[in-house]
Amino acid sequence: MSRKRDIKKREDIIELVDGFYIKVRADGDLGPIFDQVAHTNWEKHLPVMYDFWENVIFHTGQYTGNPMTAHQRVHMLHPFTKAHFTRWLELFRETLHEKFEGVNTELANQRATSIATVMQLKLQAY
Ligand code: HEM
Numbered sequence: 001m002s003r004k005r006d007i008k009k010r011e012d013i014i015e016l017v018d019g020f021y022i023k024v025r026a027d028g029d030l031g032p033i034f035d036q037v038a039h040t041n042w043e044k045h046l047p048v049m050y051d052f053w054e055n056v057i058f059h060t061g062q063y064t065g066n067p068m069t070a071h072q073r074v075h076m077l078h079p080f081t082k083a084h085f086t087r088w089l090e091l092f093r094e095t096l097h098e099k100f101e102g103v104n105t106e107l108a109n110q111r112a113t114s115i116a117t118v119m120q121l122k123l124q125a126y
Contacts, residue, residue: 006102010054016108017049020095030087037078056111057104067115068122075123085120089113 007013021042025031034040048065055061071080092112096105 004097004099004101007057007100007104007108010050012100013053013057014050015099016095017046017053019099020092021046021049023091023095024088027087027091029084030091033074033078033080033084038074053108057108068119071119071123080120080123082120085116089116 005012007016025034034045048063051061051063052065052067053061055063074080089112093109096109100108
């Protein structure tokens with residue numbers, strides 16, 4: 001029997017997001033975009049991401065931000081490449097499937113993929 005479970009509550013999202021950003025920060029290409037370009041305040045950014053993903057999966061999060069504006073700002077300072085998006089998705093899916101499986105898990109995968117695709121297309125205009 002599989003020991004993986006589906007994403008069912010905020011605690012699961014916290015586990016996913018924390019695990020994902022540990023990988024992102026350790027990544028030689030993505031880590032510096034946060035730590036050296038955006039100067040991310042992780043204590044603020046992580047709860048924003050919990051809300052974002054809770055909203056995406058359960059429609060209950062408090063997220064009211066605009067991801068496009070946030071990424072445009074960083075993209076102007078340090079352009080995001082196709083390789084950055086490929087790596088971002090790779091790390092996201094890796095974290096997701098290490099711990100979770102099920103309907104909500106696949107929804108998170110699909111949403112990440114489609115948002116990344118749209119974001120990539122929109123950033124080409126800048
Ligand atoms: C090349 C891929 C990506 C890179 C390098 C990247 C990088 C960043 C950076 C540097 C920030 C700003 C953090 C801060 O406030 O200091 C950010 C914010 C954020 N990112 Fe990404 N990102 C990527 C893709 C994505 C994707 C695909 C999604 C959604 C599925 C996403 C969702 C968000 C959200 C929701 C925020 C918070 C925006 C806000 O402040 O309201 N990112 N990202």
